[in-house]
Amino acid sequence: MSPDTPVATPAGAGAVPAALDRPIPVPEADRGPFAFTRAQLGALAVLVAFLVVSPFWLYPVFLMKLLCFALFACAFNLLIGYVGLLSFGHAAYFGMGGYIAGHAAKVWGLTPELAVIAGAAVAGGLGAAFGWLAIRRSGIYFAMITLALAQMVYFFCVQAPFTGGEDGIQQIPRGRLLGAIGMQDDMAMYWFVAAIFLAGFLLIHRIVHSPFGQVIKAIRENEPRAISLGYRSDDYKLVAFILSATLAGVAGATKALVFGIATLTDVHWSMSGEVVLMTLVGGLGTVFGPVIGAAVVVTMQNYLAEMGAWVTVIQGAIFVACVLAFRRGIVGEIASLLRVRL
Amino acid sequence: MDEIFGIPAPLLFGQLLLGLINGAFYAMLSLGLAVIFGLLNIVNMTHGALFMMGAFAAWMLLNYLGLGYWWAMLIAPLAIGAFGMVLEKLFISRLYKLDHLYGLLLTFGLALVIEGVFRNYYGSSGLPYRIPSELQGAWDLGFMFMPVYRGWVVVAALFFCLATWLVIEKTRLGAYLRAATENAPLVQAFGVNVPRMVTLTYGGGVALAALAGVLAAPIYSVNPQMGTNLIIVVFAVVVIGGMGSILGSVITGFTLGLIEGLTKVFWPEASATVIFVIMAIVLLARPAGLFGRA
Numbered sequence: 001m002s003p004d005t006p007v008a009t010p011a012g013a014g015a016v017p018a019a020l021d022r023p024i025p026v027p028e029a030d031r032g033p034f035a036f037t038r039a040q041l042g043a044l045a046v047l048v049a050f051l052v053v054s055p056f057w058l059y060p061v062f063l064m065k066l067l068c069f070a071l072f073a074c075a076f077n078l079l080i081g082y083v084g085l086l087s088f089g090h091a092a093y094f095g096m097g098g099y100i101a102g103h104a105a106k107v108w109g110l111t112p113e114l115a116v117i118a119g120a121a122v123a124g125g126l127g128a129a130f131g132w133l134a135i136r137r138s139g140i141y142f143a144m145i146t147l148a149l150a151q152m153v154y155f156f157c158v159q160a161p162f163t164g165g166e167d168g169i170q171q172i173p174r175g176r177l178l179g180a181i182g183m184q185d186d187m188a189m190y191w192f193v194a195a196i197f198l199a200g201f202l203l204i205h206r207i208v209h210s211p212f213g214q215v216i217k218a219i220r221e222n223e224p225r226a227i228s229l230g231y232r233s234d235d236y237k238l239v240a241f242i243l244s245a246t247l248a249g250v251a252g253a254t255k256a257l258v259f260g261i262a263t264l265t266d267v268h269w270s271m272s273g274e275v276v277l278m279t280l281v282g283g284l285g286t287v288f289g290p291v292i293g294a295a296v297v298v299t300m301q302n303y304l305a306e307m308g309a310w311v312t313v314i315q316g317a318i319f320v321a322c323v324l325a326f327r328r329g330i331v332g333e334i335a336s337l338l339r340v341r342l
Numbered sequence: 343m344d345e346i347f348g349i350p351a352p353l354l355f356g357q358l359l360l361g362l363i364n365g366a367f368y369a370m371l372s373l374g375l376a377v378i379f380g381l382l383n384i385v386n387m388t389h390g391a392l393f394m395m396g397a398f399a400a401w402m403l404l405n406y407l408g409l410g411y412w413w414a415m416l417i418a419p420l421a422i423g424a425f426g427m428v429l430e431k432l433f434i435s436r437l438y439k440l441d442h443l444y445g446l447l448l449t450f451g452l453a454l455v456i457e458g459v460f461r462n463y464y465g466s467s468g469l470p471y472r473i474p475s476e477l478q479g480a481w482d483l484g485f486m487f488m489p490v491y492r493g494w495v496v497v498a499a500l501f502f503c504l505a506t507w508l509v510i511e512k513t514r515l516g517a518y519l520r521a522a523t524e525n526a527p528l529v530q531a532f533g534v535n536v537p538r539m540v541t542l543t544y545g546g547g548v549a550l551a552a553l554a555g556v557l558a559a560p561i562y563s564v565n566p567q568m569g570t571n572l573i574i575v576v577f578a579v580v581v582i583g584g585m586g587s588i589l590g591s592v593i594t595g596f597t598l599g600l601i602e603g604l605t606k607v608f609w610p611e612a613s614a615t616v617i618f619v620i621m622a623i624v625l626l627a628r629p630a631g632l633f634g635r636a
Contacts, residue, residue, distance in 0.1 A: 319447060
C-alpha cells in the first residue's frame with residue numbers, strides 16, 4: 001500500500017488531487033506597511049477600530065476569550081495555511097502555555113508579562129521537540145503524529161503534580177503588569193490582551209511576508225523543487241512549527257491569566273479540533289480568516305452553551321459542511337467575491 | 343514460581359493478558375485503518391466512533407430487541423458496515439479529488455457528530471453489557487486464572503485478523519483490491535467497478551471496527567467516548583507499524599498491547615504514554631514505520 005506521499009491517485013478519481021484552495025498571489029512590490037495590501041489595510045483598520053470600541057459595548061471577558069482564541073487560530077494557520085502542515089495537536093502548546101503561565105504567576109509570583117513569556121517559551125520548547133519528530137513525515141502521518149504527541153502531553157498533565165490533575169491550576173492571580181499596573185480591572189486586562197493579540201497578529205503577517213515566509217510557501221507548493229533549489233526544507237518547517245507553537249503558547253498563557261484557571265480542557269484533543277474548525281470556518285491561509293473563524297466559533301459556543309452535547313454535533317456538522325461545500329471559509333469567500341486578498 | 347523480577351506472577355500475567363486484549367483491539371482497528379487508507383487514501387478519523395457504534399449496537403440489540411451476544415456479532419458489523427457505506431457514498435466519495443487532509447477533516451467532523459448524538463441520548467457514564475453465559479467463568483491455568491471471555495477476545499481477534507489477511511492476500515477480490523491500491527485507473531480500465539469496490543472496502547473496514555466494538559462491549563463499559571480515546575492510540579500504533587502491510591499492523595498491534603501491559607506492572611505512571619514514546623523512538627530510527635515502505 002502507498003506511503004504517505006500522495007503518489008497513488010485515489011480510486012475513482014481520474015484527476016490529480018487538487019491542493020488546498022488558495023487565493024490569487026499578489027506581487028510583494030504592491031504591498032504597503034507590514035506587507036499588507038490595500039484591501040488588507042482596510043480590513044486591519046476595521047479590526048483595530050473594533051478592538052478599541054468593542055469593550056465599551058461588549059463584555060470585556062468575552063472579548064478577551066475571543067482574542068485569545070483568535071491568536072491561537074492565527075498561530076495554527078501559520079502552519080496549515082502557509083506551510084501546508086496540518087497539526088492535529090496544537091492544544092498541547094496552547095494548554096501547556098496556560099499551565100506554565102498559571103504556575104509562574106501563582107507559585108513563583110511572576111508579573112503577567114513574564115508569566116506569558118514563560119508559558120510561550122515552554123510551549124516553544126515543546127514545539128521544537130515535537131516538530132523535530134513530526135516533520136520526519138508529511139501529510140496525514142504528520143497529523144496523526146502531532147495528535148498522538150499531544151495526547152501524550154494530555155496524559156502527562158493528568159498525572160504531573162504541578163498541573164493539579166483534574167482540578168487544574170485555580171485562582172491564578174492576574175498580578176500587576178511590569179509590577180506596577182494592577183490587572184484586576186477587566187478593562188486594564190483587556191488592553192493588555194488586545195495588545196498581545198495585535199502584536200501576535202502583525203508578527204505572523206510579517207513572518208509570512210518575509211523572505212523566510214516566501215520559502216515556506218515555496219515548500220508548501222512544491223517541496224522537492226524547493227529542496228533542489230538548495231533550501232533545507234526541514235529546517236524551514238521546523239522553525240515555522242516552533243513559531244506556531246510559541247504563539248499558541250502565548251495565546252494559552254494569556255487565556256489562563258484572563259480566567260485565572262488552567263485546566264485539562266485546554267490540552268485535550270477536542271481543543272486541537274476546535275482550532276482546526278476556527279481556521280477552517282474563517283478560511284485556511286487567509287490573514288483575517290482565523291480571527292473571524294474564532295469569533296464565530298466562540299460566539300456560537302457562548303450562545304449554545306446550555307445545549308450540552310448538541311454543541312459537539314453542531315460543530316461536527318459545520319466541519320462536514322465546510323469541507324464539502326465551503327472550503328474557502330468565510331473570509332476566503334468574501335475575498336474571492338471582491339477579488340482581493342484578505 | 344510465585345514471583346518474577348520481584349512481581350507476583352498472577353499480577354504480571356494478569357496485566358500481560360490485559361495488554362494482549364488491548365493489543366487485540368489495536369490490531370483490529372489498525373488493520374481496518376490500513377485497508378481503508380490503502381484504497382481510499384484517507385485516514386478514517388470516524389473509525390473510533392464506528393467502533394463505539396458497534397458496542398452500542400450490541401447493547402441496543404440486547405436491551406431493545408432481546409437479541410444476545412452472538413446475534414450482535416453477526417448483526418452489528420453488517421448494520422454498522424452498511425452505515426459506513428452510506429457515509430462513504432454521501433460524504434467521503436466527494437473528496438477523492440481533493441487534498442487528503444480534507445478527508446481527515448471530514449471524517450473528524452463525522453466522528454464529532456456521531457459521538458455528540460450518542461452522548462446526548464446515552465450520557466457519558468457508560469452502560470453495562472453482560473458477558474454471554476457461554477463465556478462466563480474462568481480457567482485455572484496453574485499460574486493464573488484466565489477469565490474465559492478474555493481468552494475468547496484474543497482468539498476471536500486473531501481469527502478475524504487472519505481471515506482479513508487471507509481475504510486480501512489469497513482471494514480474487516483481494517487481488518483486485520491490492521491492484522486498485524497500486525493503480526486504481528488501470529484496474530478500472532480492466533473492467534472492475536472500482537467505485538463500488540471502494541465503497542465495499544470502506545464498509546469492510548468499518549465492519550471490522552464494529553466487530554471490535556462488540557468484542558469490547560462486555561470488557562469496557564459501553565460509552566460514547568470509548569472509541570476516541572482508543573483511536574488516538576491506534577493512530578500511534580499505525581505510525582509505528584506503518585500502513586504498508588496487513589500482518590505488520592496485526593503484529594504491531596498485539597506487541598504494543600503487551601508492552602503497555604508490561605509497563606503497567608513495572609512503571610504504572612508511564613503506561614498511558616509508553617506507546618507514544620515508542621512512536622517517537624521509531625520516528626527517529628525508522629521514519630517510515632517498522633513495516634512501512636519509505
